[in-house]
Amino acid sequence: MHLESLRLSNFKNYPSAQLEFSSEINCFLGKNGSGKTNLLDAIFYLSFTKSASQSQDQQCILHDESFFSVRGNFELEEKSRTVICGLQLGKKKLVKLDDKPYKRASEHVGKFPVVLIAPNDTDVIRGTSEDRRKFFDAIISQADSRYLQVLIQYNHALKQRNSLLKQFAERDFFDADQLQPFTEKLIELGSEIFKTRQKFLKAFQKLVNGHYANLSEESEVVDLQYESHFSDDIRAKFDESLKKDLILKRTNIGIHKDDFPFLMDHKPIRKFGSQGQQKSYLIALKLANFDYLHKKKGIKPLLLLDDIFDKLDDFRITKLVEMVASETFGQIFVTDARPERTLGIFEEINQDVKLFSIDQGQVQVLS
Ligand SMILES: Nc1ncnc2c1ncn2[C@@H]1O[C@H](COP(=O)(O)OP(=O)(O)OP(=O)(O)O)[C@@H](O)[C@H]1O
Numbered sequence: 001m002h003l004e005s006l007r008l009s010n011f012k013n014y015p016s017a018q019l020e021f022s023s024e025i026n027c028f029l030g031k032n033g034s035g036k037t038n039l040l041d042a043i044f045y046l047s048f049t050k051s052a053s054q055s056q057d058q059q060c061i062l063h064d065e066s067f068f069s070v071r072g073n074f075e076l077e078e079k080s081r082t083v084i085c086g087l088q089l090g091k092k093k094l095v096k097l098d099d100k101p102y103k104r105a106s107e108h109v110g111k112f113p114v115v116l117i118a119p120n121d122t123d124v125i126r127g128t129s130e131d132r133r134k135f136f137d138a139i140i141s142q143a144d145s146r147y148l149q150v151l152i153q154y155n156h157a158l159k160q161r162n163s164l165l166k167q168f169a170e171r172d173f174f175d176a177d178q179l180q181p182f183t184e185k186l187i188e189l190g191s192e193i194f195k196t197r198q199k200f201l202k203a204f205q206k207l208v209n210g211h212y213a214n215l216s217e218e219s220e221v222v223d224l225q226y227e228s229h230f231s232d233d234i235r236a237k238f239d240e241s242l243k244k245d246l247i248l249k250r251t252n253i254g255i256h257k258d259d260f261p262f263l264m265d266h267k268p269i270r271k272f273g274s275q276g277q278q279k280s281y282l283i284a285l286k287l288a289n290f291d292y293l294h295k296k297k298g299i300k301p302l303l304l305l306d307d308i309f310d311k312l313d314d315f316r317i318t319k320l321v322e323m324v325a326s327e328t329f330g331q332i333f334v335t336d337a338r339p340e341r342t343l344g345i346f347e348e349i350n351q352d353v354k355l356f357s358i359d360q361g362q363v364q365v366l367s
């Protein structure tokens with residue numbers, strides 16, 4: 001699979017842009033704030049139907065405009081496919097594949113897999129359990145569309161249960177019969193999510209450990225775990241937690257509380273890992289993400305590398321460039337604020353490299 005071309009209208013700092021890509025390596029070069037990451041985000045949007053950096057779709061609209069659209073032409077299994085994502089203020093987001101609108105944008109996720117590596121963004125390591133759940137949910141959802149649908153249903157049931165708990169508190173009464181169907185729903189859907197996460201983690205763990213060992217010359221031993229409330233006595237746990245749920249007006253038991261501790265030499269990386277170790281671990285997670293999707297879907301995801309060389313030492317750059325040269329990856333998009341560095345790195349590689357110069361939302365082809 002590769003992205004042949006991209007057209008933007010009023011997307012972030014691009015009033016309008018049209019880019020044709022190499023099927024191998026594409027570099028976006030330009031000063032800080034010129035719009036390099038925004039281009040990667042537009043590609044990310046075509047895959048996930050949302051931005052990697054903005055939680056609200058409307059923040060992707062160019063300031064003072066009323067809509068944005070992103071259009072991508074993909075080559076997938078020797079067929080040409082067109083994806084369009086757009087938003088007009090006050091209207092529902094539109095996602096179309098080959099001119100056919102989806103009923104739900106979530107149905108599109110996973111069809112055109114993408115992996116974004118932005119080593120600066122260490123939220124998944126240093127952030128909360130919610131950041132880690134989001135990270136793993138995005139990977140599993142891309143590989144397994146049923147998982148995403150079950151997750152959406154779970155979150156809906158959770159919202160309903162929490163709102164009922166709030167109503168009980170506001171009206172100062174309690175009715176166990178009203179709460180029970182929602183608790184059952186959370187147990188039923190939660191159990192499916194738990195099993196999928198457990199199975200996924202088993203396969204994923206090996207991939208991460210392998211990549212970390214390769215990147216770090218095996219200087220530390222890392223481990224990835226899965227912590228969940230789920231077990232055979234989940235009903236008893238819900239019963240036990242009821243008092244607390246009523247006081248706090250929210251559900252305190254369930255897979256929405258799962259965490260995935262990352263350990264290095266048996267200690268949490270988020271507390272004890274150095275900055276470089278944390279970044280290396282993040283890259284190992286993302287490379288595992290790439291391998292996992294490649295294996296599950298039989299296609300190589302697009303790889304988006306945002307400022308990656310900036311954060312790595314020479315050894316790790318060499319390792320990554322070796323992977324690029326070995327054709328482990330498919331199509332790659334790279335950003336760099338220091339063009340000479342990227343040019344130096346890719347000069348050595350026997351692959352087609354297309355260079356774009358970015359300046360204040362304007363794109364120029366260099367070669
Ligand atoms: N909705 C929007 N409308 C207009 N401009 C926007 C919008 N969202 C972001 N921008 C602008 O886009 C620019 C940032 O672009 P981007 O993050 O792509 O830069 P970059 O080239 O990756 O920079 P760096 O090298 O610092 O990472 C900022 O100037 C920001 O103000």
Ligand SMILES: [Mg+2]
Binds near residue numbers: 036037038306307335
């Ligand atoms: Mg950037």
